[in-house]
Amino acid sequence: MSWEPVGFIFFSTIEGVAVFSLMMSIYRMKATEFIWYALFVILLMNLQSFVLREELSLAFLVPIINMLLFIFLLTTVMRISLVWSSIITISGYFAFVVIQSLTFKILFWNLTLAEVQGDVVKGYMLQSTSGLFGILLAWLLYKFGVGFAADFEKLRFKFEHVMVIGSIIMTLIMAAVFFFYNDIWLNVSYFTVAVLFFLYYALRKEKWND
Known part of the structure; x- marks a missing residue:
């Protein structure tokens, strides 16, 4: 029996x-309030990820499908708008892509x-290290109240939702392209800009709601 699928699913x-x-x-x-729902979705992600990576050689599609599954989780379980x-x-x-890319450069710079x-072994080391660091960072953010408190029921300015949906679609398409090319510094640059764009939008909405 091969333990590769077990290791893949565990570290993923x-x-x-x-x-x-x-x-x-x-x-x-608070992530722990919905962690069991999230773990179920994450298990589905890992199973489809293993098939796409190992059986079909379509690894660059995995992040896009994972994001769509997370969006589905938030809209159905947490009742947050699309x-x-x-x-x-x-x-x-x-944000995690940036963390993992920087972790890669620190651990395996050569x-x-x-x-x-x-x-x-190196792959599992990268996954576990960046994953634990991401969890720690998330815990610190929540503990010290660092983040954006948005009213998810109040979303739109006039026609703004059209622009946001268009930006989301373009971001996902571009993400697929960048994952396909698999260049670390290209990923860091693109995903940092993308994160800042959506955080700016969240901050803008937070100030508007106040």
Whole structure:
């Protein structure tokens, strides 16, 4: 029996919990209140991720599908509007991409991404280290109340939701392209800008609601 699927799912779960924790904490929501729902969705993510990566060689599609599943979780379980669910998901997911990319450069500064991905132990080390750091950062954000408190029922200025939905769609398309090329510094640059864009939008909405 191969233990590869077990290891893949276990360490991917650490990543998934980190992403969910960041999503929630950035917007001052308590991740533990919905953790069991999140773990179920994360398990689905990991199963489809394993198939897409190992069986179909479509790894670049995995992040996009994972984000869509998180959006589905927020809209159905937490009853958050589609646009806000997308903003929350993209903010948390892209923040984790930045964390993991920087962790990669710190741990494996003399190796390429392909070399790390080709070594199971190094890959698990990257997943677990960046995942635990993401969870710790999310816990600190929530503990000290750092984040954006938005009224998710009040979303729109006139025609603004159209612009936001268009931005979300373009962001997801561009994310697929960047994941396909798999360049670390390109990822850091793009996802940092994307996170800042959606956080700016959240801050703007927070001030408007006040």
